[in-house]
Amino acid sequence: MSDGTHTAEQVTLARLPSGVELTTTVHTYRGGDSGPTLYVQAAQHGREINGTAVLRRFHDRLPLESLSGTVVAVPVANPLTFDRVSYTAPDSIDSVNDNMNRVWPGDESGSLHQRMAARLWEHIEDADAVVDLHTGSPDMLPHVVYLEADEPSAELARAFGTDLLLAEEAAEDAPDEWHRRGFAGKLRVAATQEGIPSITPELAHSKQILESVVEDGVVGLTSVLAHLEMLPREFARERDQNRVDAPIVARNHLGQVTAEESGLFRPNPDLELGQSISTGVDLGTIYQPATYEVLERPVTDREGILYTLTREATVTAGSKLASVAIREEDHALE
Ligand SMILES: [Zn+2]
Numbered sequence: 268m269s270d271g272t273h274t275a276e277q278v279t280l281a282r283l284p285s286g287v288e289l290t291t292t293v294h295t296y297r298g299g300d301s302g303p304t305l306y307v308q309a310a311q312h313g314r315e316i317n318g319t320a321v322l323r324r325f326h327d328r329l330p331l332e333s334l335s336g337t338v339v340a341v342p343v344a345n346p347l348t349f350d351r352v353s354y355t356a357p358d359s360i361d362s363v364n365d366n367m368n369r370v371w372p373g374d375e376s377g378s379l380h381q382r383m384a385a386r387l388w389e390h391i392e393d394a395d396a397v398v399d400l401h402t403g404s405p406d407m408l409p410h411v412v413y414l415e416a417d418e419p420s421a422e423l424a425r426a427f428g429t430d431l432l433l434a435e436e437a438a439e440d441a442p443d444e445w446h447r448r449g450f451a452g453k454l455r456v457a458a459t460q461e462g463i464p465s466i467t468p469e470l471a472h473s474k475q476i477l478e479s480v481v482e483d484g485v486v487g488l489t490s491v492l493a494h495l496e497m498l499p500r501e502f503a504r505e506r507d508q509n510r511v512d513a514p515i516v517a518r519n520h521l522g523q524v525t526a527e528e529s530g531l532f533r534p535n536p537d538l539e540l541g542q543s544i545s546t547g548v549d550l551g552t553i554y555q556p557a558t559y560e561v562l563e564r565p566v567t568d569r570e571g572i573l574y575t576l577t578r579e580a581t582v583t584a585g586s587k588l589a590s591v592a593i594r595e596e597d598h599a600l601e
Pocket of ligand 1: 312315401402
């Protein structure tokens, strides 16, 4: 057994209108023993910087001498949105596909995001598993999303080990909204449909690096490696034996309550993320900030697990207030 190697390669993702080449760094860790290949990336939505921080800490901590197989890691998958600290790219950069996570597996002669994805896909297509690190809204329970009914992906999600796992219906099983929003072009979906088990961890919130989240992300990642037998078992997450209820497996990525009125939103202070919630529960109050008039008292429209509750004070009609996922054992009875 050799000690293993690490290389860092500058890869050109696309050429910008000015002629400047857009590059990023692809890290490759080769273990001394043979084994599977895991591809992991962060920040295809550039404001989601906790994933990037996870990969740096993973780099510092990965024991190459204990690694079997290969890890390919891309800490900044989308430098365009990273520099803008944004979710999407502006029209001037990509007027066709503003969201990189709707274009996978990409197209080498397509729009800018499609070309970037196609370039990264060259590192993905031969992988045995994919972890696409993301973050969400300020008040969101960390969770891992995977394609429902894809057992190898479900196993990766359980190995990553957040308390909440979300199974997403896809393709012919998916609701219209899933298709309308272009979710078939997510990296996780495209890779799973190519037979590569894939997960999307959604770690805390965007734009701010949170110590506990970074640590949790590294443990999740090494747990996935242990599950794939790329690292010894001691790198797997130790489950708190007192948490008999975890993980909660739920479904419906689209179970959102949105605001009907614009104004200031005060969430119901009695609610806690991760709690079971029934239909018709008071989510808070939207009021007119100048006259104090109560405009709306939004309520849940389904029974399930409350996994996001917006804390932003100003809301506009149509914006998301809360997300409720349906427990797997409940929808199985439907
Ligand atoms: Zn994202």
